[in-house]
Amino acid sequence: MDACTLGDLLDVVGGPALRLHTAPAGQAVPVTEAVLYDGRTPLPRTPGALLLAVGVPAAQAGPLLRAAAEAGMTGVVVRGADGPVAQAEAHGVALLSVAEDAAWHHVHLLLVSAVTAGPGTSVTADTGLGDLFALADAIATATGGATAVEDPRQRLLAYSTVAGQPVDEDRRQSILGRQVPASAENTEQYRRLFAADRPLRLPALSGADLPRLAMPVRAGGETLGSVWVVDGGTLAPDAEDTLAQGASTAALLLLRARAARELARHRGSDLLRRLLDGTAPDAPTAAARLGVDGPARVAAFVLDSAASVPDAERTALRLLDVVRLQCEARYGRHAGVLVDGVVYAVLPGPGERHRRLAEDIVARAGQALRVPVRAALGEPVPGADGLADSRADADLVLRVLDAQLPVATVEEVRARVTLLRLGEVMGERRELNAGAWRRVLAYDAGHGTEYARTLVCWFDAGCDMAGAAKLLAVHPNTCRYRLRQLQQHAEVDLDDPDERLVLWLQLRTLAGLRATTR
Structure with a gap:
C-alpha cells in the first residue's frame, strides 16, 4: 500500500472534519500516524506524524509547533480556528484544525483510520473505523487515567499505553492474562456497573488497588462490554463526560468489528465452498486467504441421521460454530462452511493430529448439542488444487460410518469406500x-x-x-x-x-x- 500523504488525508477527511491552514512543505509530505500530545513527557521523534494538541489552546500552540518540527513531525492539529499560522510556516510544519467541540479521542480515531486505510478509501467523521487500542489511549490522555476496554465476559480487549499514569496490580494481572481476575467483589462491581446507565465510580477492591471510573458499553439495549479508567487521584474534571463519549465510540467500534468478523466469515465460507466444489478460479490464492498454504485435508462433520433432532437446521448451525471454534483455537484464522447439512473444514499441515482433532470435536459437539456427531477425513493432498478430491473422499467416508465407528480417515476405511463406489458404478x-x-x-x-x-x-x-x-x-x-x-x-x-x-x-x-x- 502506498504511503499516505497530507493531501491523501485531506481528500479522505478534509472539509468540516479537518481544516488545513497552512502546509509549508506542500501536501505531498507523508503522514505516518496520529499522536496524542501528553504535556508530561517530551515529544518522541516520530517523522511524518500528526500531533494532536490535547490540552493546548490553539492560540498558545507556538511552542508545540517548534517541538513538533524538532521531532520531525509533519504537522499539528489544534482545536478551534485561531491557530498561529505564521509560526507554523516559520517552523515548516503544517497546521490543521478541528471544530472547537470535537472530542479528541474521536479525532484521533478518525485520523488513525484514514492513515491506516491509505489513499482512495472513504472514511468520514461518522463512519471512521478506528482501533480499540487507539481509543483506550485517547480516553486515557483525555481523562488522565489508565484505560481498559473489556467484553461482557471480562476479557480484556484493549488497554492504554500512555506513560506515567498510575496503575495497580489488578490492571497488571488483567493485561498479562487478558482476563480480569475473578473474585466475589469483582462480580458485585460488574453487577452494579451493568445496571448503570452512566459512568460509575467504584471503590478499590483492596488496600493495594486503586478506585475505578467505569462505564458500560451498550448498543440497542445489548451490553457489548465496558470501559474502565484507573482513578489515581488526578482525573480530569470532565472525566465522566469524556468516558461517556468514549463508551459511545467503543460501541461503534465493537459493532463494526463484529460486522467485519461476520463479513470475513461469509467471504471465507464462500471461498471454502468454491475450493471444495472445484470452482475457485485460483485455488492456491483462495486457500492462502483462508490461511491454508501447503498440505491439507478436508474434514466433514454431520449429525447422526439416526438421532431424533427437533430442529436439525439450527442444530447443524450450532455444529458449524463448534467446528469453527475448535479449528480456530488450533489453527488460528480458519473458515468452516455448512453445505447440505454437512460441516466442512480444511485442516492444514501434516495429518498426524487431524484424527485426534476430529475425535475431540465429535466429543465436544455431541456433549454440547446432545446429538451424536460423526466425522470423516479425506485423503491428505499436497496443495489447494486437491481439496475437491479430499472433500469427495470425506463424503464417501461419511456414508460408511456407523455407531461403532463414528470417526475415520479414508485410509482406515479404504476397502469399504472402494466397494461402495464399485457398487454404484456396477449398478449403473x-x-x-x-x-x-x-x-x-x-x-x-x-x-x-x-x-x-x-x-x-x-x-x-x-x-x-x-x-x-x-x-x-x-x-x-x-x-x-x-x-x-x-x-x-x-x-x-x-x-x-x-x-x-x-x-x-x-x-x-x-x-x-x-x-x-x-
Whole structure:
C-alpha cells in the first residue's frame, strides 16, 4: 500500500472534519500516524506524524509547533480556528484544525483510520473505523487515567499505553492474562456497573488497588462490554463526560468489528465452498486467504441421521460454530462452511493430529448439542488444487460410518469406500450388473434355498469349507452339498477364479450380502 500523504488525508477527511491552514512543505509530505500530545513527557521523534494538541489552546500552540518540527513531525492539529499560522510556516510544519467541540479521542480515531486505510478509501467523521487500542489511549490522555476496554465476559480487549499514569496490580494481572481476575467483589462491581446507565465510580477492591471510573458499553439495549479508567487521584474534571463519549465510540467500534468478523466469515465460507466444489478460479490464492498454504485435508462433520433432532437446521448451525471454534483455537484464522447439512473444514499441515482433532470435536459437539456427531477425513493432498478430491473422499467416508465407528480417515476405511463406489458404478452399467449372481438370487427366491448366503460365507472364509460351515452354523458336508447343487442349478463355475471374483463382488456390492453382521 502506498504511503499516505497530507493531501491523501485531506481528500479522505478534509472539509468540516479537518481544516488545513497552512502546509509549508506542500501536501505531498507523508503522514505516518496520529499522536496524542501528553504535556508530561517530551515529544518522541516520530517523522511524518500528526500531533494532536490535547490540552493546548490553539492560540498558545507556538511552542508545540517548534517541538513538533524538532521531532520531525509533519504537522499539528489544534482545536478551534485561531491557530498561529505564521509560526507554523516559520517552523515548516503544517497546521490543521478541528471544530472547537470535537472530542479528541474521536479525532484521533478518525485520523488513525484514514492513515491506516491509505489513499482512495472513504472514511468520514461518522463512519471512521478506528482501533480499540487507539481509543483506550485517547480516553486515557483525555481523562488522565489508565484505560481498559473489556467484553461482557471480562476479557480484556484493549488497554492504554500512555506513560506515567498510575496503575495497580489488578490492571497488571488483567493485561498479562487478558482476563480480569475473578473474585466475589469483582462480580458485585460488574453487577452494579451493568445496571448503570452512566459512568460509575467504584471503590478499590483492596488496600493495594486503586478506585475505578467505569462505564458500560451498550448498543440497542445489548451490553457489548465496558470501559474502565484507573482513578489515581488526578482525573480530569470532565472525566465522566469524556468516558461517556468514549463508551459511545467503543460501541461503534465493537459493532463494526463484529460486522467485519461476520463479513470475513461469509467471504471465507464462500471461498471454502468454491475450493471444495472445484470452482475457485485460483485455488492456491483462495486457500492462502483462508490461511491454508501447503498440505491439507478436508474434514466433514454431520449429525447422526439416526438421532431424533427437533430442529436439525439450527442444530447443524450450532455444529458449524463448534467446528469453527475448535479449528480456530488450533489453527488460528480458519473458515468452516455448512453445505447440505454437512460441516466442512480444511485442516492444514501434516495429518498426524487431524484424527485426534476430529475425535475431540465429535466429543465436544455431541456433549454440547446432545446429538451424536460423526466425522470423516479425506485423503491428505499436497496443495489447494486437491481439496475437491479430499472433500469427495470425506463424503464417501461419511456414508460408511456407523455407531461403532463414528470417526475415520479414508485410509482406515479404504476397502469399504472402494466397494461402495464399485457398487454404484456396477449398478449403473448393464454389462457390470448382469451375470450369475442374478440366477443365484432367483433360485433362492423360487426354492427357499440359501445358496447366495452360503457362497458369501465360503468366499469370506477364503474358500475354506470348514470356515464357511462355521459361519453358517452347519456341518461342512451340508456346505459342500449346497455348493454342488448351486453349480448345477445356477450354472456357476466355482473352479474359475475370475468367475468367483466377479460373483463375490456382485453379491457383496449389488446384493449387499455379508457373511456376518458388522
